[in-house]
Structure formats: structure tokens, C-alpha cells
Amino acid sequence: xxxxxxxxxxxxxxxxxxxxxxxxxxxxxxxxxxxxxxxxxxxxxxxxxxxxxxxxxxxxxxxxxxxxxxxxxxxxxxxxxxxxxxxxxxxxxxxxxxxxxxxxxxxxxxxxxxxxxxxxxxxxxxxxxxxxxxxxxxxxxxxxxxxxxxxxxxxxxxxxxxxxxxxxxxxxxxxxxxxxxxxxxxxxxxxxxxxxxxxxxxxxxxxxxxxxxxxxxxxxxxxxxxxxxxxxxxxxxxxxxxxxxxxxxxxxxxxxxxxxxxxxxxxxxxxxxxxxxxxxxxxxxxxxxxxxxxxxxxxxxxxxxxxxxxxxxx
Amino acid sequence: xxxxxxxxxxxxxxxxxxxxxxxxxxxxxxxxxxxxxxxxxxxxxxxxxxxxxxxxxxxxxxxxxxxxxxxxxxxxxxxxxxxxxxxxxxxxxxxxxxxxxxxxxxxxxxxxxxxxxxxxxxxxxxxxxxxxxxxxxxxxxxxxxxxxxxxxxxxxxxxxxxxxxxxxxxxxxxxxxxxxxxxxxxxxxxxxxxxxxxxxxxxxxxxxxxxxxxxxxxxxxxxxxxxxxxxxxxxxxxxxxxxxxxxxxxxxxxxxxxxxxxxxxxxxxxxxxxxxxxxxxxxxxxxxxxxxxxxxxxxxxxxxxxxxxxxxxxxxxxxxxxxxxxxxxxxxxxxxxxxxxxxxxxxxxxxxxxxxxxxxxxxxxxxxxxxxxxxxxxxxxxxxxxxxxxxxxxxxxxxxxxxxxxxxxxxxxxxxxxxxxxxxxxxxxxxxxxxxxxxxxxxxxxxxxxxxxxxxxxxxxxxxxxxxxxxxxxxxxxxxxxxxxxxxxxxxxxxxxxxxxxxxxxxxxxxxxxx
Numbered sequence: 073x074x075x076x077x078x079x080x081x082x083x084x085x086x087x088x089x090x091x092x093x094x095x096x097x098x099x100x101x102x103x104x105x106x107x108x109x110x111x112x113x114x115x116x117x118x119x120x121x122x123x124x125x126x127x128x129x130x131x132x133x134x135x136x137x138x139x140x141x142x143x144x145x146x147x148x149x150x151x152x153x154x155x156x157x158x159x160x161x162x163x164x165x166x167x168x169x170x171x172x173x174x175x176x177x178x179x180x181x182x183x184x185x186x187x188x189x190x191x192x193x194x195x196x197x198x199x200x201x202x203x204x205x206x207x208x209x210x211x212x213x214x215x216x217x218x219x220x221x222x223x224x225x226x227x228x229x230x231x232x233x234x235x236x237x238x239x240x241x242x243x244x245x246x247x248x249x250x251x252x253x254x255x256x257x258x259x260x261x262x263x264x265x266x267x268x269x270x271x272x273x274x275x276x277x278x279x280x281x282x283x284x285x286x287x288x289x290x291x292x293x294x295x296x297x298x299x300x301x302x303x304x305x306x307x308x309x310x311x312x313x314x315x316x317x318x319x320x321x322x323x324x325x326x327x328x329x330x331x332x333x334x335x336x337x338x339x340x341x342x343x344x345x346x347x348x349x350x351x352x353x354x355x356x357x358x359x360x361x362x363x364x365x366x367x368x369x370x371x372x373x374x375x376x377x378x379x380x381x382x383x384x385x386x
Numbered sequence: 387x388x389x390x391x392x393x394x395x396x397x398x399x400x401x402x403x404x405x406x407x408x409x410x411x412x413x414x415x416x417x418x419x420x421x422x423x424x425x426x427x428x429x430x431x432x433x434x435x436x437x438x439x440x441x442x443x444x445x446x447x448x449x450x451x452x453x454x455x456x457x458x459x460x461x462x463x464x465x466x467x468x469x470x471x472x473x474x475x476x477x478x479x480x481x482x483x484x485x486x487x488x489x490x491x492x493x494x495x496x497x498x499x500x501x502x503x504x505x506x507x508x509x510x511x512x513x514x515x516x517x518x519x520x521x522x523x524x525x526x527x528x529x530x531x532x533x534x535x536x537x538x539x540x541x542x543x544x545x546x547x548x549x550x551x552x553x554x555x556x557x558x559x560x561x562x563x564x565x566x567x568x569x570x571x572x573x574x575x576x577x578x579x580x581x582x583x584x585x586x587x588x589x590x591x592x593x594x595x596x597x598x599x600x601x602x603x604x605x606x607x608x609x610x611x612x613x614x615x616x617x618x619x620x621x622x623x624x625x626x627x628x629x630x631x632x633x634x635x636x637x638x639x640x641x642x643x644x645x646x647x648x649x650x651x652x653x654x655x656x657x658x659x660x661x662x663x664x665x666x667x668x669x670x671x672x673x674x675x676x677x678x679x680x681x682x683x684x685x686x687x688x689x690x691x692x693x694x695x696x697x698x699x700x701x702x703x704x705x706x707x708x709x710x711x712x713x714x715x716x717x718x719x720x721x722x723x724x725x726x727x728x729x730x731x732x733x734x735x736x737x738x739x740x741x742x743x744x745x746x747x748x749x750x751x752x753x754x755x756x757x758x759x760x761x762x763x764x765x766x767x768x769x770x771x772x773x774x775x776x777x778x779x780x781x782x783x784x785x786x787x788x789x790x791x792x793x794x795x796x797x798x799x800x801x802x803x804x805x806x807x808x809x810x811x812x813x814x815x816x817x818x819x820x821x822x823x824x825x826x827x828x829x830x831x832x833x834x835x836x837x838x839x840x841x842x843x844x845x846x847x848x849x850x851x852x853x854x855x856x857x858x859x860x861x862x863x864x865x866x867x868x869x870x871x872x873x874x875x876x877x878x879x880x881x882x883x884x885x886x887x888x889x890x891x892x893x894x895x896x897x898x899x900x901x
Contacts, residue, residue, distance in 0.1 A: 243507065244507050247496050247499075247510070248500060250492060251500055263501050
């Protein structure tokens with residue numbers, strides 16, 4: 073018991089939790105924007121991979137770190153646009169299109185990586201983002217080490233949570249996004265274009281998702297390798313439901329998952345001698361499912377989620 | 387009612403509008419003029435092309451021929467850009483659809499200002515909007531709680547939000563599609579009072595309707611559409627009900643009449659039945675249906691009628707209370723058991739629950755008796771017998787289809803209803819449950835439904851008629867009960883009731899079930 077408490081009060085534990093949560097924050101915010109507009113984006117897993125590969129490769133080819141971030145966001149936007157065109161004006165199944173985008177984006181990323189680097193055995197490294205050292209703040213007890221061992225991308229993620237909240241609840245565009253996910257004819261009857269708002273939301277959401285991938289290759293690690301996204305995109309889809317499509321709760325959900333994950337690693341070193349390690353690896357997922365069961369039963373789905381809109385039909 | 391003077395300016399002109407969907411001509415060379423301060427009723431049956439015409443006006447569809455012209459004060463008439471709701475709004479045309487176009491997750495205020503501010507703006511100018519709306523509400527009497535979420539508002543309040551949406555954009559023309567379909571008679575009166583006031587202030591108003599009485603009472607002028615063409619356009623003062631009805635239908639109307647009945651013993655009894663939860667719940671329903679009578683259930687849509695129909699037909703088992711049919715306790719009977727015990731179910735949504743669209747007419751006709759020996763032997767279907775039976779029923783019930791093999795979903799609503807009637811009434815059931823049996827049907831198909839229900843009553847069956855159409859209920863029912871928020875009032879003889887009393891009870895006032 074004492075060991076568990078010790079884990080929970082150590083700043084290093086919370087620093088790790090926030091680091092693990094960062095890509096998830098990008099992913100959930102991106103998925104939330106798409107779904108608020110009524111489009112489920114199962115392309116997320118592939119968009120993570122594309123963002124990870126594109127950002128890393130741009131830097132490896134000589135772009136600056138922030139240049140890499142922009143390239144990743146652009147790659148996400150392109151795949152988002154494919155998904156948006158298939159599902160919004162053409163009204164195809166959002167599930168099928170999303171899984172298609174995931175397969176396409178993942179394979180294309182691997183293909184480009186292999187084509188550029190046909191015969192390297194260990195992936196080349198780049199100079200990744202370094203932890204930000206802010207004078208005074210970094211020296212605060214507890215909070216300092218927990219918060220300020222992070223890179224700029226983590227702060228960008230936190231900023232995005234606030235910005236998305238402001239956008240959704242305080243601006244005319246946010247109202248339109250909320251309305252289009254609830255009843256598209258409310259938007260059309262007020263002279264706005266349902267397609268433009270939905271496509272815009274999916275493209276913007278997808279480029280934010282891609283930043284989650286970029287964080288993996290440009291901050292958490294410093295190289296790209298196959299299978300590195302490892303289901304993080306799917307976790308974000310579940311976390312979106314857990315968050316009831318609210319940015320604040322999305323941050324909370326991502327942190328919770330990050331904390332579970334950081335906790336299981338530390339617990340393994342404490343009691344790993346007599347419990348198989350796989351049990352610990354399962355823990356964050358099992359806890360996520362449990363949390364979903366509790367929360368999602370009364371989740372307030374956007375009413376038009378998954379429902380394509382065609383003009384003049386009602 | 388007196389309309390605007392002759393020299394009043396024209397605010398809207400439809401000029402030779404034609405719209406075709408494949409071989410069907412939904413609108414054929416329709417021309418209309420609307421003046422400032424005028425209330426124009428657009429009258430027509432379901433499928434006459436009223437809604438298509440208004441969708442063209444509002445830019446949801448583009449007309450194949452003809453144009454829409456709008457007057458904007460000094461500059462005279464000019465053409466409206468086709469196919470653009472945005473252009474229609476800019477030109478001062480506001481539309482209140484039959485199905486509300488409101489985002490339920492936003493407040494009334496948010497819904498009203500949606501689309502009036504630049505999307506690139508980083509702040510929302512709600513304070514100014516609130517001030518303008520307070521003023522509008524005061525002048526028009528359209529009272530709504532601006533900060534309440536739409537999902538918490540009543541149907542009448544939602545409709546007022548829709549009208550405010552148009553007024554907030556300084557509409558000069560207001561179009562309302564079947565505005566009274568979801569309102570109680572009292573709410574309808576209030577609505578028309580408001581519309582009258584708005585017209586006096588100079589708004590041009592078009593309301594679409596197929597209800598003759600409200601057209602007579604509340605319009606200055608009537609345009610009648612039939613089969614996509616305008617067949618009449620005249621001042622309301624020069625019309626009477628009979629003339630309008632004939633213009634609308636195209637021939638003289640013979641009304642179905644109910645003669646005095648002689649109800650027998652109780653057939654179907656609900657005793658303190660509760661079921662469902664939330665907005666759908668039923669609370670301790672008592673209902674007694676006697677042989678040889680039609681019992682009408684009146685109520686505004688969404689007050690528990692759907693759940694009541696499901697409980698009566700065995701699709702939902704009550705939480706408490708008991709049900710008996712012909713003296714047998716059937717509280718826990720499922721739908722099949724109910725049918726076998728002699729209940730016929732005419733479902734509310736005939737397309738979804740009345741037929742299997744992908745199956746043939748003959749299969750749909752046999753679907754409830756598929757286990758009977760005449761339809762199967764040793765678990766194998768007897769197609770020849772089914773087809774033979776289908777041919778008889780198609781003949782007897784006048785089902786218009788390509789043949790007994792044609793897919794049921796290809797039929798019109800009226801003919802689909804005839805399939806349902808033939809299937810459920812042919813075995814001579816003892817109890818008939820008819821939920822919204824004439825909803826969406828034209829006059830001919832409606833009178834066919836009415837005749838069949840009266841014939842069932844004649845033969846001694848009991849009929850439960852759930853309807854939102856008070857005229858239909860008063861004409862057919864021997865007794866009427868009112869359902870409101872899941873409570874059912876005691877049934878009373880139709881002769882002792884009038885529309886006003888029923889309307890009050892539908893709104894939850896009066897009667898012992900006032901909730």
C-alpha cells in the first residue's frame with residue numbers, strides 16, 4: 073500500500089502521465105471536432121501514423137521541428153479531406169470509409185518510409201523537441217517537475233483544449249458545428265452550408281489528430297518505426313464517448329488513461345515478480361472499458377452522428 | 387376577414403413554376419402573387435405539390451421552368467437566385483417547416499442567431515441580439531424562454547422559435563408548412579391570432595394546409611393546388627367549405643356517416659395499466675372497449691399514443707395492471723398471441739411496421755397467418771394458395787399494384803394501407819386497433835379506411851381508433867377518451883363532447899386527468 077501511495081505522490085509519475093496523455097489529447101480533441109459536426113472519423117489510427125511519418129520525415133529531410141509539425145498537420149488534413157468527401161457530400165458509410173482511410177494512410181506511410189529508406193536496419197534519429205525550461209515556474213515544488221519536464225507540443229495540446237472549448241461554446245462557428253451535428257436542417261434553414269461546415273470540421277479535426285502522431289516521432293521518441301501508433305487512435309474514439317464530446321472532459325479522460333498507463337509501469341517494478349507483466353499492460357484498457365460502461369450509458373450523442381445529409385430530403 | 391387594399395405592393399411572385407421528378411410532374415406552371423400584409427392559404431391534398439412548391443421558393447429545389455420574384459420595397463420585383471436558401475433568406479423569405487429545423491442541443495437564442503453572424507467572428511454578439519428579440523417578442527406576443535435548450539421546449543414554443551427566427555432576420559414573407567398539424571385547437575387559435583397581428587404590421591404570409599376550416603377562418607385569399615396544378619385562386623370571402631373541398635379533391639365528396647350503434651358487452655379491458663418510462667410512460671390507464679363500438683383516443687402527438695398502441699397489441703408488456711380480451715387474461719400475451727386471440731393491429735407507421743417493403747404483396751398479405759395450414763404444410767410455404775388468396779384480396783380491397791408479385795414498397799401509401807387492412811380485417815377480428823389509420827392519406831384512401839372501420843363495427847367488432855385528427859374522431863367514434871402525458875381520461879359519448887372541450891383536455895386542462 074505504501075508503495076502505491078509513493079507512486080501517486082511522486083512528480084515523476086505525473087510527468088509521465090501527462091507525457092503519455094499528450095498524443096491522446098490531440099486525438100480526442102480531433103475526434104471530438106469531427107463528431108460534433110456529425111462525422112465519425114475512424115481514419116484516426118491511420119491519420120496518427122501518417123502524422124508520425126510525415127512530421128518525422130520532414131525534419132529528417134532538413135525542415136525545422138515546427139516545419140515538421142506543419143507538414144504532419146497538412147498530411148492529416150489531406151486524409152481528413154478524403155474521408156470528408158466520401159462521407160459528407162457522397163454520404164457513404166462513415167465506418168467503412170474511416171476504416172478504409174486508416175488502412176490507406178497506414179500502408180502509404182509505411183510504403184513511403186520503406187521507399188525512402190530501403191535498407192536501413194535501425195531507424196534514423198532526428199533531433200526531437202526538448203523539455204521546455206521556464207525559469208521560476210520550473211523550480212516550483214511538485215508542479216514544476218510534473219509540468220515543466222514537458223515539450224512544447226504538450227503545451228500546444230493543453231492550449232488546444234482551451235481553444236476548442238472557446239470555439240465550440242463562444243463563437244458563431246462553434247454554434248454552427250454543434251448545430252450541424254444535431255440537426256443539419258437547422259443549419260441549412262439559416263442559410264449556412266451543411267457540407268462546408270462538416271467538411272471543414274473533419275479536415276480541421278484530422279489535422280489535429282495528426283499532431284498526436286507527430287508527437288510520437290518528434291517528442292516521445294526521435295524516430296519512426298512500424299506499429300508505433302499501436303491502437304492509440306482507437307483509444308481516442310472511446311475517450312470521445314467517455315468525454316461526452318466536451319473538451320474539458322476529453323482532457324480529463326486522456327489524463328486518466330495516461331495515469332493508468334504510468335501507474336501500471338511503476339506497479340510492475342514493485343510487484344512484477346509474481347504477476348505476469350501482460351496483466352499490467354491490460355490494465356489501462358480494462359479500466360477504460362469500465363469507465364466507458366459507467367459513463368457512456370447516459371452519453372448525450374450528437375443526434376446527427378453517422379447520419380448523412382442530403383438537401384431537400386427530410 | 388378583410389385583406390390588404392388593392393394597391394398594396396406585391397412582395398412575392400411565383401411565375402410559371404414547373405418541377406418534374408422523373409415522369410411525375412410535382413408542379414405544373416404554378417403562378418402565385420402575394421401582397422404585403424396578406425394571408426394566403428395554399429390548400430391541397432397530400433401529394434398535391436404544396437411542399438415541393440415551397441421548397442422551390444426557399445431554394446431547397448431548383449425549378450425546371452419558371453422563376454421566383456421578390457419585391458424589396460422601392461426597387462420593384464427582381465428574380466431570386468434559384469437553389470440557394472441563403473439568397474431566399476437574404477431576400478426576406480422566412481420558412482417554418484412542418485418538421486422543425488432546430489438544433490435541440492442549443493438554446494432558443496443560439497438557434498435564432500445561428501447563421502446571422504460571420505462565421506469567422508471570434509465573439510458572439512448575443513447582447514444586441516437579445517435586445518432586438520425582447521423587442522420582437524413584445525410586439526408579436528411570441529413568448530419563448532430565450533435561454534432554454536430547445537429540447538426542453540414544448541411543440542408550441544418550438545414553433546414560436548421558428549417564427550422568431552424569420553422575424554429576427556426581418557422577413558417580409560413568412561411561409562408556414564402545415565403549422566397546425568402538431569398543435570391543439572387552442573394553440574392553433576393563438577397562432578392564427580399572432581399571424582393576423584403580423585400581417586397587419588405588413589408581413590406577407592403563406593400557410594400551407596389541407597384543413598378547410600382553418601383556411602376559411604384565417605386567410606384572406608386561397609390558392610388551391612391539385613395534382614401539381616393551381617386550380618383556383620380566389621378571395622376567402624367568396625368561398626364556402628363545400629366549394630373548397632370540391633376544388634381540392636376534384637369531385638363531390640360523400641362523407642362517411644356513422645349510424646347510432648348498439649354496443650354490446652365489454653370486449654377488451656385495460657385495468658390500471660402502467661408501462662414504459664420517461665416521456666413515453668403510461669400511468670394507470672383504464673379503458674373498456676365494448677363490442678360493436680368505435681372508441682376514439684384523442685391527443686396531441688407524443689403524449690403516449692405510441693406506447694398505448696404497443697401495449698394494446700402486446701408488443702410491450704405492462705409493468706403493472708392487467709389486460710383482458712374477451713374475458714381471457716392477456717396481460718402477458720405477446721403480439722402473436724394477441725393476433726391469435728382475435729386482435730387486428732393497424733400500425734401507426736405503416737411503411738416501417740405495416741409491411742416488409744422488400745417482400746411481395748402476396749407475402750405481405752400472408753405474413754400474419756403464415757403458420758396456418760392454408761399457408762404452409764410441414765414447414766414449407768404453399769405459394770400457389772398464397773397467390774390465389776392474394777388475388778382475391780387485391781380484388782376485394784382494390785389494391786392497385788402491378789400484380790401479387792410486385793414489391794410492397796413500390797406501392798403508394800394508400801395502397802400499402804389497403805394491404806394492411808386486407809391482412810388484418812379479412813380474418814374478421816373481434817378487436818381492431820387502428821393507430822393513425824388515415825395519416826398522410828388522400829381523401830379517397832381515407833374514406834376507404836373509414837368505411838372498413840365502420841364495417842368492422844357493424845359486424846360487432848370493437849374498434850380502438852387512435853388519431854390526432856379531431857374531425858375524424860368525432861365522425862367515427864361512439865365514445866372518445868383523451869390522452870395527455872400518459873394519462874387517459876374517461877371515455878365520454880361523442881354527442882356530449884365538442885371540439886373546444888376536447889382541445890382543452892388535449893392541452894391538459896379540464897377533465898379529471900388534468901396533470
